[in-house]
Amino acid sequence: MERILIVEDEEKLARFLELELRHEGYGVEKAFDGRSGLELAESNTFDLILLDVMLPQLSGLEVLRRLRRSSETPVIMLTARDAVMDKVTGLDMGANDYITKPFEIEELLARIRVALRRHVPRTGASETLVSGRLTLDPARHAVAYDGAPISLTNREFELLRALMANRDIVLSRDRLLEEVWGYEYAGETNVVDVYIRYLRQKIDDAYGVKLIHTIRGVGYVFRDAEVL
Ligand code: CA
Numbered sequence: 001m002e003r004i005l006i007v008e009d010e011e012k013l014a015r016f017l018e019l020e021l022r023h024e025g026y027g028v029e030k031a032f033d034g035r036s037g038l039e040l041a042e043s044n045t046f047d048l049i050l051l052d053v054m055l056p057q058l059s060g061l062e063v064l065r066r067l068r069r070s071s072e073t074p075v076i077m078l079t080a081r082d083a084v085m086d087k088v089t090g091l092d093m094g095a096n097d098y099i100t101k102p103f104e105i106e107e108l109l110a111r112i113r114v115a116l117r118r119h120v121p122r123t124g125a126s127e128t129l130v131s132g133r134l135t136l137d138p139a140r141h142a143v144a145y146d147g148a149p150i151s152l153t154n155r156e157f158e159l160l161r162a163l164m165a166n167r168d169i170v171l172s173r174d175r176l177l178e179e180v181w182g183y184e185y186a187g188e189t190n191v192v193d194v195y196i197r198y199l200r201q202k203i204d205d206a207y208g209v210k211l212i213h214t215i216r217g218v219g220y221v222f223r224d225a226e227v228l
Pocket residue numbers: 008009010052053054055
């Protein structure tokens with residue numbers, strides 16, 4: 001049974017989530033403040049953590065920061081509407097996803113399934129990434145659509161690889177900068193937007209698909225094209 005920790009100080013919401021998650025067959029534990037949430041997370045093994053941002057004692061972001069020193073357990077942040085900075089900071093600090101309150105339970109359940117599926121240990125950096133007709137082969141440094149090669153620069157290639165490797169996970173500009181340009185990059189973050197535009201021209205626009213999505217104020221996410 002997959003086990004989920006809920007860290008949420010709105011007790012009614014926490015209980016509601018617990019009922020829904022148990023109904024879906026998950027094992028559930030709850031904490032109502034940041035400190036006890038962190039303690040539970042550190043002393044138990046969970047498959048996923050739902051972590052509210054606004055918490056007494058320790059904020060959700062602080063819990064996440066401390067947790068990430070030693071744990072890769074998937075974390076979905078529960079954020080207030082319009083709290084764009086919380087979303088960006090949370091993603092930069094290693095949250096796997098976020099959902100904005102108020103949310104539909106079905107959407108949360110879907111995101112939980114994605115986060116649990118994504119957490120399957122990586123099969124290696126040289127694995128070919130496939131999304132519909134698009135393939136990216138790291139070993140051959142080759143990208144193709146329907147078997148036809150697409151010519152990408154190194155940066156474009158690495159950016160596409162980061163996006164495809166994190167399919168369905170929203171990546172902030174800072175996270176992409178870090179992954180593709182490296183920590184020491186000191187330029188403007190809009191370099192990411194510029195390269196996203198190049199990639200879209202060469203893939204989305206060229207083949208009439210929508211794979212690279214903008215999450216306003218937050219970053220970008222790669223999703224499989226709708227099957228027609
Ligand atoms: Ca709260």
